[in-house]
Amino acid sequence: MNRDLCVYAGSFDPVTTGHLDIIRRGAAIFPRMIVAILCNPSKKGAFSMEERLSMLKKSCADLPNVSFDSFDGLLADYLRKKEAGIILRGLRNFSDFESEFQMAQLNRQLNPDIETFFLMASPEHVFVSSSAVREIAMFGGDISPYVPAHIAEEVARKLRPIK
Numbered sequence: 001m002n003r004d005l006c007v008y009a010g011s012f013d014p015v016t017t018g019h020l021d022i023i024r025r026g027a028a029i030f031p032r033m034i035v036a037i038l039c040n041p042s043k044k045g046a047f048s049m050e051e052r053l054s055m056l057k058k059s060c061a062d063l064p065n066v067s068f069d070s071f072d073g074l075l076a077d078y079l080r081k082k083e084a085g086i087i088l089r090g091l092r093n094f095s096d097f098e099s100e101f102q103m104a105q106l107n108r109q110l111n112p113d114i115e116t117f118f119l120m121a122s123p124e125h126v127f128v129s130s131s132a133v134r135e136i137a138m139f140g141g142d143i144s145p146y147v148p149a150h151i152a153e154e155v156a157r158k159l160r161p162i163k
Ligand code: PNS
Pocket: 009, 010, 011, 012, 038, 073, 074, 075, 076, 102, 103, 106, 107
C-alpha cells in the first residue's frame, strides 16, 4: 500500500474540464496518479473504452506522473492490486457529498488501507458533468466550455451523428 500513489477512477464518458481540473490539481499533490476508467459491461457508454482512453491521454499529455488504465469490479480491489493507498475524488456540491461520503466509507470497509482524498471543484466546473455534456451535444448545443478544446469537435460529432 502506497500513499504516494493515488487512483482517480471514473466513467469519463467523456472526460470533462471538471475531471481535468481534478487530475491536474491531484497530479501536483501526489507523486503518481493512475486515472482508471471503469469498464462496466452492464452499462454501454456513449464512448468506447478506447475512445475514452484516447481522449484522456490527449488531454493529459503534459502530465508525466499520470498513467492510464481500465478496471472492472470493485475499486477497493483495484487499489489493492495496484498497491495504491489513495482514492482521489472531486466534490462539486452537497449531493456529490452525500454519495461520496457513502462511497468513501464503503471503500474503507472493503479495504481498510484506503483513504479517500477530496478536492473541491473549482467554481467554473461546479456545473459540469459527463451526462450534461452528452445531452447538450446530442441536441446540438455548444460543449466547448465543458470539454478540452482539442476534443470538443470529436465529441460533438460522435454524439450528434445525424445532421
Ligand atoms: O464517473 P463516476 O460515476 O464518478 O465514477 C464512479 C466510480 C467508477 C468511481 C464508482 O462507481 C466505482 O468505484 N465503481 C466500481 C465498483 C465499486 O467499487 N463499487 C463500490 C463503491 S461503494
